[in-house]
Structure formats: structure tokens, C-alpha cells
Amino acid sequence: MFTIAGCTKKTDVFVFDCVIYDHRVDTPVSNAAVTMSVQNAVGGFNPNFNVVGTATTDANGRFYIEVDKAVYYSYRLEVSHPQHFEGTFAINPDDVPFSTAYANTFNLEPKAWIATSVFNQNGSQTVTFALDAETDECTNCCTDNARIIQGFPVDTTFVCQVYGQQTANINGTYVDNNGGIFQIAESAFVPAFDTTTINIIY
Numbered sequence: 001m002f003t004i005a006g007c008t009k010k011t012d013v014f015v016f017d018c019v020i021y022d023h024r025v026d027t028p029v030s031n032a033a034v035t036m037s038v039q040n041a042v043g044g045f046n047p048n049f050n051v052v053g054t055a056t057t058d059a060n061g062r063f064y065i066e067v068d069k070a071v072y073y074s075y076r077l078e079v080s081h082p083q084h085f086e087g088t089f090a091i092n093p094d095d096v097p098f099s100t101a102y103a104n105t106f107n108l109e110p111k112a113w114i115a116t117s118v119f120n121q122n123g124s125q126t127v128t129f130a131l132d133a134e135t136d137e138c139t140n141c142c143t144d145n146a147r148i149i150q151g152f153p154v155d156t157t158f159v160c161q162v163y164g165q166q167t168a169n170i171n172g173t174y175v176d177n178n179g180g181i182f183q184i185a186e187s188a189f190v191p192a193f194d195t196t197t198i199n200i201i202y
Contacts (some may be wrong), residue, residue: 013066015101016053018024020079020087022096023107024165025192028061032081032108034064049076069078069098083193085136085163110192112164114142118200120154122176127154127202129172129184135162146172157197159180164192174202 016036031088033056037049053065067075075091098104108172109182130146142160149156162168172184182202190196 006178010066011099012069014069014096014098016063016065016067016096017103018063018064018077019074019105020057020081021105021107022084022110023140024163025110026100028057028059029079029081029084029108030059030061032061032079032084033064034063034065035078036067036076037076038067039076041071041073049074056127079106079108081108084110085138085161109136110163110164112190112192113194114162114168114188114190115193115197116155116158116170116200117197118149118156118158118202120152120202122201122202123152123175124174126150127172127174127184127200129170130202131160131168131170133162133168133190134166135160144171158198159195162190163201164190164194168196168198170198170200171198 020032022029035051036053037051039049041045052067055063055065057063072093077089077091079087087106089106109122120129128146128148130144131142132144133142135141138161140160167187168190170186173181175181184200186198188198190198
């Protein structure tokens with residue numbers, strides 16, 4: 001008598017088989033840290049999220065997490081990587097299959113930096129400018145708020161973070177010693193994972 005032994009598929013877990021990708025650079029994100037948390041529905045609504053699994057993406061950006069089958073109000077996926085902005089993604093429990101793996105691709109935005117160099121070489125007393133670029137909401141991220149710099153001399157640099165692989169624009173005006181108003185219009189392509197310098201000379 002011969003016994004044929006086979007692999008037994010788990011039926012007591014939800015399976016998440018997903019990919020972390022950088023669409024701007026068009027490449028998978030390897031070695032990203034992934035944390036899966038859930039809002040448990042047992043005993044009524046609980047606003048707190050509990051960690052139920054962690055993983056690290058492989059060379060193809062893929063990760064695999066198993067979660068014990070239960071009733072959940074929500075899943076939350078948190079992803080971090082040194083060269084990318086952190087990502088937080090909500091997964092609707094209604095979208096999680098009962099007997100097959102949940103598969104999806106989640107996008108992370110690449111980090112880049114803009115160094116705005118402001119140099120007053122003509123004795124002008126006032127310059128106003130604003131940066132237009134896509135960015136995140138981190139504490140050192142760029143904003144589109146206008147800067148007003150007065151006085152002479154001025155030789156300074158402002159550094160902030162934006163998404164990589166985009167064109168950033170700086171627009172503004174400066175006033176010369178005779179009261180004339182002149183336009184500032186500078187732009188530069190900002191590659192991912194690097195610092196791009198944009199000069200304002202007035």
C-alpha cells in the first residue's frame with residue numbers, strides 16, 4: 001500500500017500577496033518594511049489598530065502576509081523605505097477574498113530634494129518667490145508658500161523634500177534699486193534620490 005502525501009493549503013488565514021512599486025521611477029521597491037494592522041470587530045467597534053503581520057519586500061517588490069481569519073472593520077498597510085516617502089494604505093475587508101490571495105500593487109513616491117539658492121548681486125532690496133512641485137506632508141517637505149526676502153546682501157539656500165522624477169518651477173518677482181519690478185521664472189527637472197539646485201540671482 002502506498003500513501004501519497006501532498007501539501008495542505010491553509011484555510012484558516014487570509015492571504016495578502018502584494019507588490020510595492022515606484023511608478024515614477026518605474027521599478028519595484030525592494031527591502032521595504034511592511035506592517036499589516038487590523039481593526040478587530042470582536043466585541044463591538046474598536047478604533048485601535050493591532051499589528052498582525054510584518055514582511056520585507058523581495059527583489060521584485062513582493063511581500064506575503066497571512067492574517068488569521070476573523071471579522072475585521074479595516075486593514076491598514078504601512079510601508080517604509082529609506083529612499084521613499086512612507087505610505088499608508090487602507091484595505092476594505094469586503095475586497096479580501098475568502099479562499100484566494102488578495103493581490104494588489106501599492107505605490108511609494110521616491111524622495112528628492114530641492115536646494116533653492118538665493119543670491120543678491122545687484123543690491124536689490126526685495127525678492128518674492130514660491131516653489132511649485134508635488135510633495136508629501138512631512139515636516140521638511142517643500143510648500144507652495146511665498147517667501148519674501150528683504151535687505152542686502154543675501155546669499156542663502158533653502159533645502160526641502162519633494163517627489164522625485166518631476167519638473168519643479170519657481171516663480172516670483174524682485175524689485176531693483178529704481179523701483180522696477182522684474183519677473184523670476186526658473187524650472188528644473190528633479191531626479192529621484194538626488195538634490196537639485198535651482199538658482200535665483202537678482
